[in-house]
Amino acid sequence: MxxxxxxxxxxxxxxxxxxxxxxxxxxGWSQDPLKMGQTTNxxxxxxxxxxxxxxxxxxxxxxxxxxxxxxxxxxxxxxxxxxxxxxxxxxxxxxxxxxxxxxxxxxxxxxxxxxxxxxxxxxxxxxxxxxxxxxxxxxxxxxxxxxxxxxxxxxxxxxxxxxxxxxxxxxxxxxxxxxxxxxxxxxxxxxxxxxxxxxxxxxxxxxxxxxxxxxxxxxxxxxxxxxxxxxxxxxxxxxxxxxxxxxxxxxxxxxxxxxxxxxxxxxxxxxxxxxxxxxxxxxxxxxxxxxxMASSWDGLAKELQKEEQFGLQLQNTAGFKKTVDQATAASTDVLSKAKAIDAYVKNQMVWDGMNSFYSENIKKAHEAHKGSSADINLLLVALLREAGLDAHPMLVSTRSHGSAATNMPMLSKFNYVIAAVKVGEATHLLDATERELPFGVLPYRCLNGQGWVTNLPAGKWLPLKNNDRNVQLVSAHMEIKPTGEVTGKMEESYSGLSAHQMRASIKAQGKEDYLQKLTSKDPDWTRQEMNLANLEKHDADLKATYKLHRVGEAQPVHLLYVSPMLNHATEQNPFKLANRLFPIDFATPTDETYVFTYVLPTGYEVEEMPKGLNVSLPDNSARFSYLVQVTDGKLQIMSKLNINKPVFTAKEYQDLRELYSRMVAKHAEKVVLRKKS
CATH class of the missing domain: 2.60.40.3140 (Immunoglobulin-like)
Structure with a gap:
């Protein structure tokens, strides 16, 4: 502008x-407030x-x-x-x-x-x-x-x-x-x-x-x-x-x-x-x-259409026709076209880490295969339009930049742009800056309230959210030996935003270095035979499997103390302050589920184990459940945390803090096994 x-x-x-x-x-100043050198003894x-x-x-x-x-x-x-x-x-x-x-x-x-x-x-x-x-x-x-x-x-x-x-x-x-x-x-x-x-x-x-x-x-x-x-x-x-x-x-x-x-x-x-x-x-x-000045959103929308580093970049897309035709050659419907173009931009462009909603020239960025968030995502909009799709830029304020002002048309409140494409009755929000992002999944930095689609006459506000929940599922089948040694196999599964974050972390570190660090992460536990599945299949759950081992004593012991959450216990409450003045923003709904099965050693019985617990916040906005049972010589533990909305108000803080306190306390409880006389 x-x-x-x-x-x-x-x-x-x-x-x-x-x-x-x-x-x-x-x-009311007796001395110049802008004068340096007035420091006192x-x-x-x-x-x-x-x-x-x-x-x-x-x-x-x-x-x-x-x-x-x-x-x-x-x-x-x-x-x-x-x-x-x-x-x-x-x-x-x-x-x-x-x-x-x-x-x-x-x-x-x-x-x-x-x-x-x-x-x-x-x-x-x-x-x-x-x-x-x-x-x-x-x-x-x-x-x-x-x-x-x-x-x-x-x-x-x-x-x-x-x-x-x-x-x-x-x-x-x-x-x-x-x-x-x-x-x-x-x-x-x-x-x-x-x-x-x-x-x-x-x-x-x-x-x-x-x-x-x-x-x-x-x-x-x-x-x-x-x-x-x-x-x-x-x-x-x-x-x-x-x-x-x-x-x-x-x-x-x-x-x-x-x-x-x-x-x-x-x-x-x-x-x-x-x-x-x-x-x-x-x-x-x-x-x-x-x-x-900027007294209305329609005025700002019109001004942006005339901006040479924004709207004018999208007016002549004919130069991209050959690129679009090649990218969508195998597409059979509108949605597959959108996905093909999204995949093309992600594969062709490298994000330089710069945030902006202005681009000097999307064509030059395309030729260089590198650019800012504006270069990449305005290019994405241009290609989608050339393919005949209903696509518009969407202004966003990233989480670190603060919230956008929905009640005042202030351009300075934005620092980023993504693409909004309508297919049928659904609007898909796309960010092509990261190759690991599945179609329609926004990165964590963009999950910040609402974004403003800049289409005429006055644009429109849409919530910045992903359709998929942030899901982590961890399961294990373990065996406890009379010496306290614990062995078994564990599988971790990630979907939604958590899968993207894991893939991005693995890409940044390199697969081998990532596995090496994971193997040596916990001195009490040894991980072996690490394997990652679906690392390159961005639309599938990312899975990690490995063998888990902890050493025991030299001889069988009379009492065995088992930490049933293994190395996945929540050890500290993230909400330490007694009071909080501002909202709690998880960015996206989350499910964390842990299911652990232990084969108990022969000749031992359960002397003490945690009691089950169910804690729910009003309207089921958050829930923690913990179930423990012994059946046929097997100890079964299930811990489940559900965060069912992305943002909690300051008034809900005390309830949320108490839920986490009870989860930390429950995860710290041990199972005591006694050797039968």
Whole structure:
């Protein structure tokens, strides 16, 4: 989508260059909040942070100030000053700082400017300063359009205070940068200010669970002086003027913000951090009609169709006709055509690991047999369309990127694209970035709420889910000997997403290395004669079979203690915190079933064994069952966990935590066998 770069009407002169000079007073500061070098002896002498004595580091001060510039069209400028105290050795990694910035193309990009850094230490009662060296600043390409300035602060040790300041200039008015008040370490003071010109109207939303310490807005009158050159044909005329405008000055502050702790079964932490988010909703320059920005999904859908790196890539697919004809030569119906094209793209293309929904050129990517998620999946859409199928791009926010905003048409909330193809009444969601993915199965990173299909007039939202459950079935037939030795054969079967994840892991490690690591995984158990079945049959269950052996004593023993779950017991509850504020996201429904049969040693009887257990959550959203029985000299154990919906609310956390606690306790119980007298 093109980014507009417009100046106010009274600045818009023929072939003119505008110089916009404005000085806006700050609110209530006795000293410059953006001035470096205000670190105190008290901060340097700090040994612990009183609000969190376990903290390895603390953000002492994080200040950001956004304003608008008109020197080169219209730009947004963010100035930031960040000061961090290192309290423990574990906090030293805070000295590695990353600054992400966006580049769509050479003329449409953000810039990181005025980068300065300083490390402060107390040496002999005096403050020692070490300046950041330019050689300690590196640039990396994080994604197709995202780059990162990586900074390694100098001379950092326990007790140091590090300080960094920088400016980001951006042409992207439509989506101001978020301001994040919370971090993985506690934040003593985080403040964000904005000087809002009257031409722009932004909706701002607060996310997370922390509340403001201060929130303020006041309006001041400000005289704006400006100069421009007016083209007079063979010469130019210098002109100047000024005008009084009302400027809205906003201030938001959070104080003593606790460290954010990542917990199991979460989507991206950006969904839960306390942050301020902005979206441009209206532009109204003097003497002009208001322009409403991305106020509807139909407006965004139309704009994407005209985007040269998105919709225009799909308008002329005739060049792919020969490719499509060859790929679908053996296809007899529409569904088989879709599957053939999906398989073709997966076999021909290699994903470079980059996430994007923009592609510079899908034809060049096809020729190179390599590309980003956008190159590959927009190519997939183009081939499906050339085959006559009803296919559209579907914008997605990956799990690490956070949730898409279904209530607001914000393009920045997406970072990925897949294909949605309709066959009959069914819509199949396809991602061709990974060869091991069966048709219609999305990778784990894409199972994140809903995705937006970009078809006209207004697109539509569809749930991001796989039709197949995530299923793991483990069975074993074992024999217990009087010495405590245990031998037998085990079979593990995986289907759905778990099968894909296993195949991807095996591919990454190599089959032989994977089997070797699996063989030596548990020191108490020996695996032998390992075999993998259906490794290349992506639509079939992946199976692993092997012999399992554990040594016993030299002589028969009077009492035998058997851990009936073998090496598959759930030993720890993943939900450790007493309370949780955010949802539990398993991504997909899951079944885990274990069926173990033991032949008991002759001359022994069961003295003690676990009792059966059935635990169900309301509406059968989750269930754990554990059955134990002895029949004809055989001990039979069945453990079954069913997670029947992908997402649980925070209100359901306590019930889910208790279910897992009871499962851990049950898996830890032993069977006691006594030798008959």
């Amino acid at each position: 093109k980014t507009k770069n417009t100046s106010p009407a009274f600045f818009a002169k023929t072939s003119c260059l505008l110089f916009f000079l404005v000085s806006l007073p700050l609110l 008290e901060e340097l002498n700090m040994k612990v942070y009183a609000q969190d004595t376990s903290a390895a580091a603390v953000v002492l001060y994080d200040y950001g100030h956004t304003s608008f510039l008109y020197t080169k069209g219209t730009q947004v400028q963010l100035k930031r000053l960040l000061r961090i105290k290192i309290l423990k050795k574990a906090g030293l990694d805070q000295a590695n700082i990353s600054i992400p910035y966006y580049r769509k193309d050479f003329s449409n990009k953000e810039e990181v400017l005025e980068l300065k850094g300083m490390t402060y230490n107390l040496e002999g009662g005096k403050i020692e300063k070490v300046k950041l060296d330019d050689k300690a600043v590196f640039e990396e390409k994080a994604d197709v359009n995202w780059y990162v300035k990586k900074i390694a602060m100098p001379n950092v040790k326990v007790g140091s205070v590090i300080e960094i300041s920088y400016t980001i200039k951006s042409p992207y008015l439509y989506s101001l940068r978020d301001w994040t008040f919370q971090a993985e370490i506690p934040v003593a003071w985080s403040e964000y200010r904005m000087n809002m010109m009257p031409f722009y109207e932004y909706t701002h939303l607060l996310h997370g669970f922390q509340r403001y310490h201060l929130e303020d807005m006041k309006v001041i009158s400000q005289t704006i002086a400006f100069n421009w050159e007016e083209d007079m044909g063979h010469t130019s005329l210098q002109k100047c003027g000024s005008q009084v405008y009302k400027i809205a000055q906003y201030r938001w502050v959070m104080k003593d913000v606790p460290a954010f702790t990542e917990e199991p079964y979460m989507t991206g932490v950006q969904d839960y951090l306390s942050k301020l988010e902005f979206m441009l909703t209206k532009i109204q320059y003097p003497e002009r009609e208001p322009e409403y």
